[in-house]
Amino acid sequence: MPKKALITGLTGQDGSYLAELLLSKGYQVYGLVRRSSSGNISRISHLSGNVQILSGDLLDQCSLMDAIAASQPDEIYNLASQSYVPLSWTQPSLTAEYTALGVSRLLESIRRCKSDAKFYQASSSEVFGQPDESPQTERTAFRPRNPYGVAKAYAHWMTINYRQQYNLYACCGITYTHESPRRGAEFVFRKITRAAAMIKLGLAQELKLGNLDARRDWCYAQDAVYAMWMMLQHEQPDDYIIASGETHSVRELVECAFNCVGLNWQDYVSVDPAFYRPDEPVQLVGCIDKIQTQLGWKPHSTFNRLVELMVDYDLKELSNSKA
Template sequence: MKRALILGVTGQDGSYLADILLEKGYVVYGLVRRSATGNTRNIEHLLDDPELFGKRFFVVRGDLADPTSIYRAIDEAEPDEIYNEADQDHVRWSYDMVGYSSDITGSAVARNLEIIKQVNPKIRYFQPCTSNMFGLAESERQNEETPFNPQSPYACAKVFAYYITRYYRQAFGLFASTAILYNHESPRRTVEYVTRKITKAVARISLGLQKELVLGDMSARIDWGYAREYMELAHRILQHDKADDFVVATGEAHSVEEFVREAFACVGLDPERFVRSDSAHFRPTKTSTLVGDTTKLRTELGVEPKVRFKELVRLMVEADLAEERARRSAQSA
């Protein structure tokens, strides 16, 4: 029975990964930092399952800022695979928390890899990276050979994470793979992210609980995929016969305005009545329209994302409608 350690198990990606690995028969350990202990919503179903919690799913305390806790987590979990889904992954927050973002998103990756090298170099390590590393890209589509040109502290830290992972692979022979993940969304996103902000507002507006939705730049075009599916691909990457780097994307871009229109269409409403743009929500710097080229993923692993834009929007809106209706029912009970 394989064993895995997920750093950042309470987040969107980490929680989906836990579900996937448990379904595949793994023993899963999830690292939870103190500031996340009150936010276990995404793994509540695992914590409440007596057949899983304490038997095949375990929670360990730790923080990427504390190398000793990572060492202890690895020592306790004895993992065959480690997935690092813990970082400061919000671009806008990174402008205000440059030092923290650089350390947790970048330097912590080097610490993780050094601990693996010293404790058990046979552990397979997965490092997620981001399309934001391409930033202002010259090419319309980006692949594994496209030069990086990051435009935020977050993206700069991810570039370091990418190269330090490759370094440990090349210099020390670690099985350390990266995936350059394009935007991936789900009902487990927090409302700080524009997609969830939109779908939650649409659900609330349709139920008469909210009057308007205020957004930033709605012209931005983004390659959006489904987070659970991307985590299935993360697992597939670590099962490959060699460690490598892969772009994971849908290969198609849609604007924020398109997302808004599609979301409101799900509930039969006209967004013109409810949506306005405010420059206060614009980012300090822009990136190019980033669209991933997944040729390598398809040819070497024989896989690619299947959930497309309209299906993604609909599943998020339907999840938020169900959540708001359940909340309203609970309040009226």
């Protein structure tokens, strides 16, 4: 009998890559999709016929229980949330409902319907906010600084509490920023790679950015979802940081992206105060010693390779659209 997995957030970047990974390992894959998201299937259109779609919503516990009862999954991956940080300030209550309370509903549904299922909760480096140490470890104190980070912190601790109180196999992966060609254009990494491709093709003339010296821990989404899967294969449930373990500046990212298309970035990029964020006093970068030691995971794609991959993708996509 093949293993069964239920993925929430199937139509997102991580959900689509995770579905591909699980299918390659012989899983029977189910995806929980909100009715309002059913049209947004561009990331999973190539999986049509291989993934069974179930209707459900993190706002509705009955639908979650129905989905679990119907799929009887061995593993459940919760990748659904309101994940855009700026939007969490304009819609804090909605962010809390999906990103925080939605996890409570899902955990309770698992407890009632399939308590032997292994559960993965997508936590986030935003729980650290402005940390008091760098790099951060699994023991670093949470100091979230936006509604999204606060909601993720709630979900993180609820997962741990259900693990301890009900003996559920429940894990949290504290993921740092992870990118891919399936990343939304509103995020700075994709904004930059796409702009470099557009300028190269004559579809744009300039790129406006904020603080070029800001540093981030970026890794490839495919590497990140492999870590998620590995966590649920371990004998004991635990929480792990998923990151690259290194930082790069926005300036490095811009230079690398424009080098990929043979252009001097300084001719096209300007700093706009509207996008400016001051330097963080403590760098947000993950220590991956625990996941390397216990699970043997480490990212395979380098920073430069990730930039090249995304610029190449944007060049091809935009060229096809232009044609």
